[in-house]
Amino acid sequence: MSRADRLFNILQALRDGDLHTAQGLADSAGVSVRTLYRDMETLAASGVPVIGTRGTGYRLPPTVTLPPLTLTPAELEALNLGLAIAAEVADPDLKAAALSLADKIDAVLPETAVAEADAWKFAKNPFADRTRGFAQMPTLRAAIKARQKLRITYTSKDGAVASRTIRPLEMAYWSRVWTLTAWCELRQAHRVFRLDLISTAEALPELFTDEDGKTLADYKP
Structure with a gap:
């Protein structure tokens, strides 16, 4: 089994939302616990919201997985506007969710170098004004x-x-x-x-x- 297939199988096992021990996941994948730890670190680094640590077990919180999307500039503009509005509300949970979602969007957008980096920085809240x-x-x-x-x-x-x-x-x-x-x-x-x-x-x-x-x-x- 390739590593990619193994990671996919581990992810499928975690999708039930239950707590899975490292030993149990390792046994199912046919690898050592040490290898399983590395696999979990890889999943976390790739953006999978794994909850848990070595010695306690792992689980996935309830999430919504979206398929790959291709956005037009107008659609991205609408999404950005919605995030800006959500980030300005008084509800701290909604504001935190808006900032977290913005980080995820930033992570998948094409990176373009900006010559004068200071021109694009915000001193405080990145959504200010x-x-x-x-x-x-x-x-x-x-x-x-x-x-x-x-x-x-x-x-x-x-x-x-x-x-x-x-x-x-x-x-x-x-x-x-x-x-x-x-x-x-x-x-x-x-x-x-x-x-x-x-x-x-x-x-x-x-x-x-x-x-x-x-x-x-x-x-x-």
């Missing part, structure tokens, strides 16, 4: 699709508030942080704005077309 940014998403998405210039009010990392006219190019998700990549008319350069720091977004009557150096393909992080 999230709903403010989500309010601008419909306007931003519509402007990207229509290739329409925007005037935004943005708060920088140092707390300065500024108004910018931009060409919105792309919204992206960076481990719980939504960002907008745009061409800034003031700086005459590409800029990446955190959505939670955009307080207003106004669509302007002026449309834009591709110009050399100002497109998303020209952006160099």
Whole structure:
């Protein structure tokens, strides 16, 4: 029996929710207790919510297992919004569940390097002020699709508030942080704005077309 098959069989045995001793699981799998301990560590490291320790036994708590999902950007946006709202409620259990679920989502999202890492960090709760940014998403998405210039009010990392006219190019998700990549008319350069720091977004009557150096393909992080 391959190790993958053995791990699957152990997982199937644990799904009844009962407490299983290490010796019993080892006997069923045909391995030593020491090997069984390593298998349990492997399952736990892979995200299986195993409860128990050596010498006491192991069990699985009641869980819901979802099949692999492929989310569209709009679906991910809706999920992120729901998590942000849940994390702001007064119920500590619901807030903890929202943060735990966000961690699981982060663990399976594609990792993308961010050049200025400090720009995406939060000092306290990672969900702080999230709903403010989500309010601008419909306007931003519509402007990207229509290739329409925007005037935004943005708060920088140092707390300065500024108004910018931009060409919105792309919204992206960076481990719980939504960002907008745009061409800034003031700086005459590409800029990446955190959505939670955009307080207003106004669509302007002026449309834009591709110009050399100002497109998303020209952006160099």
